[in-house]
Amino acid sequence: MSDTPVRRFGLVIGIRQECIDEYRSVHNGPGVRDLLTDAGIRNFNIFLQQLPDGEYYEFAYYEYVGNDYETDMTALNAHPRNREWLALCDPMQVPLPGQQSWIEMEQIYFNP
Amino acid sequence: MSDTPVRRFGLVIGIRQECIDEYRSVHNGPGVRDLLTDAGIRNFNIFLQQLPDGEYYEFAYYEYVGNDYETDMTALNAHPRNREWLALCDPMQVPLPGQQSWIEMEQIYFNP
Numbered sequence: 001m002s003d004t005p006v007r008r009f010g011l012v013i014g015i016r017q018e019c020i021d022e023y024r025s026v027h028n029g030p031g032v033r034d035l036l037t038d039a040g041i042r043n044f045n046i047f048l049q050q051l052p053d054g055e056y057y058e059f060a061y062y063e064y065v066g067n068d069y070e071t072d073m074t075a076l077n078a079h080p081r082n083r084e085w086l087a088l089c090d091p092m093q094v095p096l097p098g099q100q101s102w103i104e105m106e107q108i109y110f111n112p
Numbered sequence: 113m114s115d116t117p118v119r120r121f122g123l124v125i126g127i128r129q130e131c132i133d134e135y136r137s138v139h140n141g142p143g144v145r146d147l148l149t150d151a152g153i154r155n156f157n158i159f160l161q162q163l164p165d166g167e168y169y170e171f172a173y174y175e176y177v178g179n180d181y182e183t184d185m186t187a188l189n190a191h192p193r194n195r196e197w198l199a200l201c202d203p204m205q206v207p208l209p210g211q212q213s214w215i216e217m218e219q220i221y222f223n224p
Binding site: 008010012014023024027033036037041042043044045046047048049051052053055057058059061096097103105106107108109110111112 | 153
């Protein structure tokens with residue numbers, strides 16, 4: 001899509017334990033996979049883990065291969081199908097305190 | 113290295129807050145980057161985040177492109193330089209309860 005270097009993102013959010021099965025189920029479907037690809041997002045992984053506080057968390061890793069992340073994310077967030085998708089997923093998730101959604105973590109190591 | 117499909121891993125471990133600066137510093141150096149590459153590990157990312165319990169956690173994402181993960185990891189873990197590296201890093205880290213080191217998280221979503 002461009003000669004811009006790939007950007008790598010790690011994000012985290014909580015998930016309500018009682019919603020995990022449904023979350024898995026909707027994520028096995030097509031969902032917004034095509035919209036993510038159109039937005040320049042590649043290699044999107046979500047991992048699930050219970051942490052010592054007893055709560056469940058999701059950790060996402062993805063790469064952005066476009067050349068204008070903010071514009072692409074704004075367009076993605078405004079897409080009617082993505083808004084439906086978020087309306088489905090948001091109630092299952094628990095943003096970290098003070099956050100509205102997934103929070104970007106700080107990358108402290110990278111080895112190609 | 114092989115025609116085996118890439119395997120994607122997400123792992124988590126705690127980190128002592130007072131060790132974060134030193135952890136960053138040693139991870140900026142060469143460390144065991146060459147050994148990871150020799151072991152078939154690619155695209156190794158570590159992200160840092162404080163969670164609502166007040167503790168700091170590290171989340172790792174990497175890909176394995178070889179064709180015998182267990183053998184490659186056994187060789188990596190036995191390498192003298194990797195043992196030195198772990199002896200340096202392990203005291204800075206706090207494995208999850210009941211774990212000896214990083215724990216592998218469950219992958220619940222992947223979109224290429």
